[in-house]
Amino acid sequence: MRRPLRCAGAAALCAALLGLSCAAGAADVKSGLKIAFLPKQINNPYEVIADDGGMAGIKEFNGIGKVVGPSDAGASSQVQYINTLITQKQDAIVIAANDANAVVPYLKKAMSQGIKVVTFDSDTAPEGRQLFVNQANAESIGRGQIQLVSKLMGGEGEFAILSATPNATNQNTWIKWMQDELKKPEYSKLKLVKIAYGNDDDQKSFVETQGLLQAYPNLKAIVAPTSVGIAAAARYISTSSSKGKVAVTGLGTPNQMRAFVKNGTVKAFQLWDPGQLGYLAAFAAANLASGTITGKEGESFEAGKLGKRTIGPKGEIILGPPTTFDASNIDNFNF
Structure with a gap:
């Protein structure tokens, strides 16, 4: 049975989503990294924006990106996808977890085989990943x-x-x-x-x-x-x-x-801008897979147009504070 999958789009996505040139901040990242995004739900509008941001980031550092995931947000619905990604020997898995604990044994298996695991948007228990990219505090x-x-x-x-x-x-x-x-x-x-x-x-x-x-x-x-x-x-x-x-x-x-x-x-x-969240998660995963960081508190890495980012306590990286939208400013944003 074919799994839902979205691949990294054209270079135009980079510019359209984040106004990015496709070179900055990628000097220390290996070329050709295979990075898979695993959202809570493949058809969730928020998740689509976040995943597209991740694909834009992967495009910048010449990686190979794809998005796979379930159509429902059940606690164990992501397990089969993790197992498939392990079999495919991805360099990194970036996951927005549907459950803090259900996926941990499978992510631990991935890490034991050298696959780097980054959570974003929705974390797992700390032992299930190496980094967590949080949208805001x-x-x-x-x-x-x-x-x-x-x-x-x-x-x-x-x-x-x-x-x-x-x-x-x-x-x-x-x-x-x-x-x-x-x-x-x-x-x-x-x-x-x-x-x-x-x-x-x-x-x-x-x-x-x-x-x-x-x-x-x-x-x-x-x-x-x-x-x-x-x-x-x-x-x-x-x-x-x-x-x-x-x-x-x-x-x-x-x-x-x-x-x-x-x-x-x-x-x-x-x-916050979910596209930027996915973009930051892609760079975090790429730097982890490239060995420029190990996930320790205090380490820093370049995240393209988002600049230098530092790993905080418990492997957390924070995108930034949320914006309040109302009638006075909503037309200034397009995502």
Whole structure:
């Protein structure tokens, strides 16, 4: 059975996605490296942008890149792909994990055979990889979500979280920090009534939004820290009587959310550039596979147009802080 696969595109992708010339920052990287990206879901719009960014980076340093992955976000759905990539003797696997633990034994097997493993966007347990490329500091993302929704709600009322899957590492980490932020006195009038799960599926997220509005008639906001969830929630509310009454915010791409900002359904939301996240992960994997870094804290490497990056504690590399998008700036972004 053929697996879903996307290969590195033309050089034009480099320029279109990141405005890159295809040479900088690749001097220390071996040519011809085979690097495979394994997203949570092959058809997730956010993941597609991130993976395309990775392919653009691989194109720059003359690597051989491809994207393979499942069509669902189940905890063990990535295992068969890891096994295949081991058989193919890839130089590196870059994975956004659907589960922190389910894939670890298989990634450890990959590393034992000399394949470098980099997680990005959604981490595994530390023993399952050598580096983790994080979009932003997890604590700042979580706390920032509460700060933003509090502002949108006027500092009081009921709100719900519409997450991805119950076992999504990144979602759960952000939610943990959201709950911690809620303990501060300034949020004493905010009440988190429910954490719902749309499984990063558009239709399920749409139905979950409907269910939240029915179950909590006094709901003032939905926070969806997932690009699939925020778009589905906004789509439902945009054509319902809740438009203008229930705020929708969270993490989404500007292109995905632009229409909902323009029609007043969404006032503000946040994200980083997922294309740059994938691009940074590609360079991290290439430097690891080339031996210019080993994954130790304090080591640095050149990441093309993103410049010099340094490995932090526990093998973490951070892309940068998220941007808040609203009607005043959303047309300045195209991803």
